[in-house]
Amino acid sequence: MNTRLILYSCIMLLDVFISSISQVMLKKAAEKEYKSFFDEYLNPLVFFAYVIFVVATFLTIFAYKVVPLSMGPILDATGYIYVTIFGVKIFHEKINKKRLIALALIITGIVIYALF
Numbered sequence: 001m002n003t004r005l006i007l008y009s010c011i012m013l014l015d016v017f018i019s020s021i022s023q024v025m026l027k028k029a030a031e032k033e034y035k036s037f038f039d040e041y042l043n044p045l046v047f048f049a050y051v052i053f054v055v056a057t058f059l060t061i062f063a064y065k066v067v068p069l070s071m072g073p074i075l076d077a078t079g080y081i082y083v084t085i086f087g088v089k090i091f092h093e094k095i096n097k098k099r100l101i102a103l104a105l106i107i108t109g110i111v112i113y114a115l116f
Contacts, residue, residue, distance in 0.1 A: 008066035015059035020082035
């Protein structure tokens with residue numbers, strides 16, 4: 001792998017990570033009760049989460065200048081790992097056997113792709 005591909009792959013991984021943070025922000029906002037429709041969708045937490053999604057989209061577009069299309073979904077799959085970690089740490093969710101197997105398959109797929 002060349003240095004440029006590694007750099008742009010890291011940009012894509014950063015994009016996936018900040019998208020995961022945005023998802024956590026939206027879930028936090030969804031846990032609250034709101035007085036009106038506008039309060040629910042126009043509060044700062046939701047607004048900022050969508051701004052992060054837009055930034056992440058542009059980072060993805062930028063990264064795809066160098067990252068092959070076949071590699072993009074593999075890097076994007078790391079989002080499942082981030083969301084699971086955030087779910088356990090922030091929302092105190094439990095990891096069941098199915099989720100653990102699914103994460104193991106995702107990680108195995110990423111490793112296999114990286115090696116071959």
